[in-house]
Amino acid sequence: MGKGDTSETASATPAYRSVMEEYGYEVGKIIGHGSYGTVYEAYYTKQKVMVAVKIISKKKASEDYLNKFLPREIQAIETTSRVYIILELAQGGDVLEWIQRYGACAETLAGKWFSQMALGIAYLHSKGIVHSLTPSLSAAGRDLKLENLLLDKRENVKISDFGFAKMVPSSQPVRSSPSYRQMNCLSHLSQTYCGSFAYACPEILLGLPYNPFLSDTWSMGVILYTLVVARLPFDDTNLKKLLRETQKEVTFPASLAISQECKNLILQMLRQATKRANILDVLRDPWMLKFQPEQPSNEIRLLEAMYQPASTSTATRHQSLEITT
Structure with missing residues (x-):
């Protein structure tokens, strides 16, 4: 920690490679780009495993990112001009790349990936953590989207990029019961706006x-639609058009054989906030349950502790939590 980088022009070996070699990492090809840095494939010689290394330039990164968001990612190697974060290597690339290469997923594969993602999000929500918050609508979307669903060598989904994930604060003083604290997280309405227009809910687009x-x-919902249709449900090239589209019920191409159960789940997620499915509703959905190796009883129990005390009525519960757009 705190080492100084040597000038990259003073040596044939770039400074970042020299630093990584000192710690036992052989840096390979570039596998991704971010707003403030680059992700490389690397070989960790001490354990003989392939990893990913995210190298962030302090010169490019904003003070806000360096001081507030970067510490959430993971413990890192730091020099005077860069931060090096060692991550698990997703050898299968990301889901967006897969769809661009192969097109729409069969429902069995879409169900596998969606159910794995849903279990991950359920765990986060049960801990009072949301994934998709970013500083502004103009930010370079670090949120819940296809690019942030990585695939391992067995094509299992890994949810990535938690730099802007957020622990939602309780609106009341913390009490001894964890479920009480988590339940009150749900009444907190965030005023921090997301980064990717195509994945943003209508409330965000309206600035509410x-x-x-x-x-x-x-x-x-946007992700599941894209998995089975191979295109986004909403056109984000024009914001006014996008906002109009998100106010209507999404439609499906007649040429694709998508089950009604799958369509129903998508429609439950892509609707106005007062009627939208929460993660507990998603875990209980019949289409979702078909792709679970076993019923997610533990996740459902944790989420029930959050949602049910507020109200036994889904409509009443959502009305108490949401602002009608």
Whole structure:
């Protein structure tokens, strides 16, 4: 920690490679780009495993990112001009790349990937954490989207990029019961706005306060639609058109054989906030349950502790949490 980088022009070996070699990493090809840095494939010689190394330039990164968001990612190697974060290597690339290469997923594969993502989001929500928050609508979308669903060598989904994930604060003083604290997280309406227009719920596009937990499930709806249709449900090239589209019920191409159960789940997630499915509703959905190796009883139990005390009525519960757009 705190080492100084040597000038890259003073040596044939770039400074970042020299630093990584000192710690036992042989840096390979570039596998991704971010707003403030680059992700490389690397070989960790001490354990003989392939990893990913995210190298962030302090010169390019904003002070806000360096001081507020970067510490959330992971413990890192730091020099005077760069931060090096060592991550698990997703050898299968990301889901967006897969769809661009192969087109729409069969429902069995879409169900596998979606259910794995849903279990991950359910765990986060049960801990009072939301994934999709970013500083502004103009930010370079670090949120819940296809690019942030990585695939391992067995094509299992890994949710990535938690730099802007957020622990939603309780609106009341913390009490001894964890479920009480988590339940009150749900009444907090975030005023921090997301980065990717195509994945943003209508409340965000309207500039209204919104429930970040339901923002995540809207993004999940966009993802599931894209998995089975191979295109985004909403056109984000024109914001006014995008806003109009998000106010209507999404339609499906007649040429694709998508089951009604799958369509129903998508429609439950891509609707106005007062009626939108939360993550507990998603876990209980019949289409979702078909792709679970076993019923997610533990996740459902944790989420029930959050949602059910507020109200036994889904409509009443959502009305108490949301602002009608």
